[in-house]
Amino acid sequence: MSNTQPTQPASENILEMRDIRVEFSAGKGRNRRKVVALNDVNLSVRRGTIHGLVGESGSGKSTLARVLTALERSFTGTVVFNGEELPVRRTKEQRRHIQMVFQDPYSSLDPRMTIRQSLAELLRVHRIVEPRDVGGRCLELMEQVQLPARALDSYPISMSGGQRQRVAIAKALALEPSLLVADEAVSALDVSVQAGIVNLLADLRDQLGLSVVFIAHDLAVVRNLCENVAVMYHGNIVEDGETESLFTEPKDQYTQTLLQSIPRIRY
Numbered sequence: 001m002s003n004t005q006p007t008q009p010a011s012e013n014i015l016e017m018r019d020i021r022v023e024f025s026a027g028k029g030r031n032r033r034k035v036v037a038l039n040d041v042n043l044s045v046r047r048g049t050i051h052g053l054v055g056e057s058g059s060g061k062s063t064l065a066r067v068l069t070a071l072e073r074s075f076t077g078t079v080v081f082n083g084e085e086l087p088v089r090r091t092k093e094q095r096r097h098i099q100m101v102f103q104d105p106y107s108s109l110d111p112r113m114t115i116r117q118s119l120a121e122l123l124r125v126h127r128i129v130e131p132r133d134v135g136g137r138c139l140e141l142m143e144q145v146q147l148p149a150r151a152l153d154s155y156p157i158s159m160s161g162g163q164r165q166r167v168a169i170a171k172a173l174a175l176e177p178s179l180l181v182a183d184e185a186v187s188a189l190d191v192s193v194q195a196g197i198v199n200l201l202a203d204l205r206d207q208l209g210l211s212v213v214f215i216a217h218d219l220a221v222v223r224n225l226c227e228n229v230a231v232m233y234h235g236n237i238v239e240d241g242e243t244e245s246l247f248t249e250p251k252d253q254y255t256q257t258l259l260q261s262i263p264r265i266r267y
């Protein structure tokens, strides 16, 4: 028998959100009321997996994404990332590790800059690589998002929606995050283009070990892509589990209703 102790494995969860609560006030004057956008939500994301987040409009998905990426700072509860409890005001380095991809990639791209200029600026400002390695890293990023090298000299306006979304993902990857939050990142794209981005996210998980929180309303896409799914309803996670069992044996009544709303394809 060996005396050597096995090395402690890194925690299985890259992310643990505990008792996250967000309240907003809505309306004016006498109609002012409290909206509980997140009602003491708990969510754990396993390292190197894609965790889907589904639920009707207004159920709290984007608020959860905003808490994760520190865009929303008025919350109570705890966000533990990579075993470290994140403060409400995160350092630049803590923010770098969790990147967001939005529905509309155009909003995150500067129309006056080529893709190379945008990426190079990010790499320089965040000092991700030595100045002499910026060009090479830009090329690597194009490869990672499966765009040709010549795309580096394009402006966003000359690109298709799918290409822009790939660039938005490249910008997120430039900061070498461990967790990507994709908030309806494929929802505005044509179905065939959507499939390309979904496959890209799966490749990034498999090749880089990237973890992803994938917010989407298309349940078929979620079933295809995600290892686990959490279902939100009125600020609560009503069910959270392994994708196939959640889709085949939903336990919560709202999940059952949501799944029944998937249109059946007739041949």
Ligand SMILES: Nc1ncnc2c1ncn2[C@@H]1O[C@H](COP(=O)(O)OP(=O)(O)OP(=O)(O)O)[C@@H](O)[C@H]1O
Binding pocket: 024, 025, 026, 035, 036, 037, 055, 056, 057, 058, 059, 060, 061, 062, 063, 064
């Ligand atoms: N800044 C805000 N001020 C007031 N209420 C807000 C604010 N942001 C969100 N809400 C409310 O919080 C609740 C959750 O909204 P959220 O955008 O997180 O839902 P969602 O599931 O992402 O919806 P969608 O799928 O439509 O994007 C909703 O009732 C919404 O109206």
